[in-house]
Amino acid sequence: xxxxxxNSLGLIVLNAEQHICFALGLGTDSHIQQEVLTLKRPSSxxxxxxxxxxxxxxxxxxxxxxxxxxxxxxxxxIIFIREAKTEHELVDFIAAVPFALPILNYFVSSxxxxxxxxxxxxxxxxLSTSNEAYWQLSRGEAINxxxxxxxxxxxxxxxxxSGVAELAQLQVLDGESRIVNRIPIRQEGKVVGAxxxxxxxxxxxxxxxxxxxxxxxxxxxxxxxxxxxxxSLIIGESPPIQRIKREILTIxxxxxxxxxxGNSGTGKELVAKAIHEATHGHQxxxxxxxxxAAIPTTLIEAxxxxxxxxxFTGGKKEGQKGKFEEAEGGTLFLDEVGDIPxxxxxxxxxxxxxxxxxxxxxxxxxxxxxxxxxxxxxxxQELIEAGKFRLDLFYRISGVTLRLPALQQRLxxxxxxxxxxxxxxxxxxxxxxxxCSPSIYxxxxxxxxxGNIRQLKQKIEEALVFCDSKELLIENFERGAxxxxxxxxxxxxxxxxxxxxxxxxxxxxxxxxxAIVEAIQRFQGHKSKAAKSLGISRSYLYKILKLYEKx
Ligand SMILES: Nc1ncnc2c1ncn2[C@@H]1O[C@H](COP(=O)(O)OP(=O)(O)OP(=O)(O)O)[C@@H](O)[C@H]1O
Numbered sequence: 001x002x003x004x005x006x007n008s009l010g011l012i013v014l015n016a017e018q019h020i021c022f023a024l025g026l027g028t029d030s031h032i033q034q035e036v037l038t039l040k041r042p043s044s045x046x047x048x049x050x051x052x053x054x055x056x057x058x059x060x061x062x063x064x065x066x067x068x069x070x071x072x073x074x075x076x077x078i079i080f081i082r083e084a085k086t087e088h089e090l091v092d093f094i095a096a097v098p099f100a101l102p103i104l105n106y107f108v109s110s111x112x113x114x115x116x117x118x119x120x121x122x123x124x125x126x127l128s129t130s131n132e133a134y135w136q137l138s139r140g141e142a143i144n145x146x147x148x149x150x151x152x153x154x155x156x157x158x159x160x161x162s163g164v165a166e167l168a169q170l171q172v173l174d175g176e177s178r179i180v181n182r183i184p185i186r187q188e189g190k191v192v193g194a195x196x197x198x199x200x201x202x203x204x205x206x207x208x209x210x211x212x213x214x215x216x217x218x219x220x221x222x223x224x225x226x227x228x229x230x231x232s233l234i235i236g237e238s239p240p241i242q243r244i245k246r247e248i249l250t251i252x253x254x255x256x257x258x259x260x261x262g263n264s265g266t267g268k269e270l271v272a273k274a275i276h277e278a279t280h281g282h283q284x285x286x287x288x289x290x291x292x293a294a295i296p297t298t299l300i301e302a303x304x305x306x307x308x309x310x311x312f313t314g315g316k317k318e319g320q321k322g323k324f325e326e327a328e329g330g331t332l333f334l335d336e337v338g339d340i341p342x343x344x345x346x347x348x349x350x351x352x353x354x355x356x357x358x359x360x361x362x363x364x365x366x367x368x369x370x371x372x373x374x375x376x377x378x379x380x381q382e383l384i385e386a387g388k389f390r391l392d393l394f395y396r397i398s399g400v401t402l403r404l405p406a407l408q409q410r411l412x413x414x415x416x417x418x419x420x421x422x423x424x425x426x427x428x429x430x431x432x433x434x435x436c437s438p439s440i441y442x443x444x445x446x447x448x449x450x451g452n453i454r455q456l457k458q459k460i461e462e463a464l465v466f467c468d469s470k471e472l473l474i475e476n477f478e479r480g481a482x483x484x485x486x487x488x489x490x491x492x493x494x495x496x497x498x499x500x501x502x503x504x505x506x507x508x509x510x511x512x513x514x515a516i517v518e519a520i521q522r523f524q525g526h527k528s529k530a531a532k533s534l535g536i537s538r539s540y541l542y543k544i545l546k547l548y549e550k551x
Contacts, residue, residue: 010066010081012036016074026066026081031057036068036079052094052101054084065095114198118147120191122157131198151196159184160194170210171198177210223280230277233270235420236413240405244271251400252278257352259337259397260375262404265454268375269335271402275373276331282371285330288323293336300344302360304351311361324357327370337397338378338389345390352396372397384515387522391515391534407449407456415441417453421460422472431464436472443474513544 010026012033026032035055053068065084070077084095094100108115114131118124124142127150132139135151147156152173159166159182166182179199184191230252231245248271251258258275260268269289276287295303306322307315323332334340340348351357352372356365374397383389407413418436426433449455463476519530531541 008083012079012081014077014079016076018077026083027079029057031059032066032081035066036081039068039070039079050101052104054095054098054100055081067091067094112200114196114200116147116151116154116156116196116198117185117193118156118160118196119193120160122147122160124150125193130200134198134200147196154196156182156194156196159196160191163191177207230274233274233277234267235416236410237416238405238410238413240410241413244402244404247400247402248274248278251275251402253280254400255371256399257372257374257397258399259380259394259401260373260404261380261401262375262377263406263450263452264377265452266377266404266406267453268377268404269333271404272331272333272373272375276333276371279331279371282330286327287331287333288327288370289333289335290323291335293339297341297344300341301347304344304348305357306359308359308361311359319359319361322357322359324351324368324370325366328368330370332370332372334372334374336376336378337374338376338380338383340389342388342390345393349390349393349396352393385518387515387518392536407452411445414445414456417456418444418460421457422464425461425464432470434464434467434470434472440472440474440477443477513547516541516544 008025010029010032011022011024012020012027013022014037015021018037020033020037023033027036032055035057039051039053039055050072051070053070055066055068056063057066058064066081067084069080072078082091084091097103107113108126108128109130110128111130113128114134115126115128116124116131117126123144124147125144127135127137127142129139132142135142137150142150147154147160153171155166163184163186165184166180169180169182171178171180181197181199183195183197185193185195231248234241234245234248252275258272260271262268272289273287276282290303292300302312302315302320302322304322304324306320306325309315309317309319311319351368355368357368358365380389380394384391384394415438418441422436423433425431444456444459451458459477463472463479466476466479467473515534516530516536519533520527523529523533527541528538531538534541
């Protein structure tokens with residue numbers, strides 16, 4: 001024979017003595033018969049008694065693989081033969097691997113992978129025994145039933161419908177996690193069903209990652225628990241308030257000083273409280289507040305640093321702890337920092353740089369540790385330019401600057417703020433809570449609020465005093481003091497300046513430039529002294545001067 005017929009099939013039937021008793025097609029070729037007779041009679045796959053083999057026939061130096069499927073009974077073996085060169089993946093696989101059948105068998109009987117097959121209607125066509133055992137089903141019990149009724153959380157029916165594979169999905173059942181693959185099966189381009197593979201053993205790295213994730217989730221949940229109440233102090237959902245809340249969250253985990261700018265009554269102290277509350281580890285630590293505008297200049301130093309017994313006449317006999325010390329481990333909130341006298345500014349700067357204090361009347365230094373939050377309604381830029389506020393101190397206190405919007409810029413928060421203040425007032429005074437219609441919100445939104453939230457709160461409380469019905473009425477607001485109470489002229493003009501500053505922030509370098517020019521004048525042109533007084537290097541001073549003087 002010079003060549004063997006390809007493109008055809010063959011059949012060989014062997015009797016119990018392994019003699020060929022029937023041959024057809026390729027089976028009649030002597031080379032093929034010779035090879036087929038060398039094949040072992042299958043014994044390993046009883047009771048099926050089927051085997052898959054490959055034989056290779058070389059004729060005229062051309063080797064062709066043939067796939068033989070053999071079925072055996074006690075007295076007979078039937079062998080189907082077909083050429084393996086089909087470029088069909090499965091046939092190629094069988095032709096290439098002499099133990100192809102054990103591999104295929106593994107897929108259906110593996111105890112580690114539970115196999116399921118659904119038809120295009122999503123009905124189970126096959127469940128491997130390990131799968132049946134897993135779902136406590138008897139052999140064949142699931143056949144023809146809908147996949148979703150047989151397997152909890154199954155999506156096999158979806159995949160059989162959509163034709164879209166779902167790979168490496170995590171499935172958690174009874175606290176155990178599994179990896180699932182769901183793969184659509186196509187025949188002649190059409191989706192005819194889907195197979196599911198449930199991998200019982202989760203990769204170790206994956207399990208570790210999941211454990212790690214659980215710890216992160218716990219940490220995040222704890223942080224949320226801690227941060228949410230802190231943020232809930234601040235009523236409002238307007239975009240500027242949402243931005244402030246986001247900024248508080250960011251700051252809460254950073255070791256930075258915070259400067260809060262904003263007009264009177266915009267909630268600077270409240271924001272400082274929220275930062276303190278939201279800061280990890282600060283909830284059980286003190287937040288010490290000091291309004292620097294409210295105490296005489298002569299007492300500021302004693303309040304901040306504290307003093308030893310008998311340090312000065314008029315002081316307490318036993319001496320006093322200062323606010324720096326009281327705030328240990330927590331937050332020191334210095335309100336109206338813009339009002340701080342220059343000599344105290346220098347002392348504050350030293351504390352912030354060295355993190356040490358010395359009580360008045362003591363020669364011992366002590367380490368201190370606190371987060372500094374400062375606030376002012378003043379235009380700090382103008383104070384710096386006027387030489388009333390040190391630039392170096394400004395750098396120290398403004399690790400982060402928060403700018404609070406005026407109520408006028410967040411009128412949409414009125415419907416949240418009003419009920420909040422009504423409820424607080426009524427609860428405090430054991431009064432029934434009157435209802436409040438949207439017409440009140442509209443009425444209040446038309447007013448000017450130079451005193452911001454504080455003024456709104458005061459107006460509401462005043463109206464509640466006059467409210468004798470179940471509903472808060474516009475007339476209740478009109479019986480109180482007239483609305484357009486404007487703070488003193490000086491404050492108003494400053495407030496307007498701050499507003500202007502917010503809408504058109506001046507570049508920080510420009511502030512520095514003005515401060516430098518002012519300092520050089522103060523030191524009669526002596527630049528080194530000017531730089532030293534500002535806490536900056538000479539080279540930096542020249543850099544800023546150059547920046548503006550070349551224009
Ligand atoms: N967003 C807000 N939600 C609820 N209450 C607020 C809000 N903002 C301010 N308040 C309330 O308004 C009042 C004034 O707030 P706060 O004292 O924090 O303002 P401030 O900017 O520090 O004022 P000042 O500059 O005069 O010191 C407080 O009673 C505060 O609780």
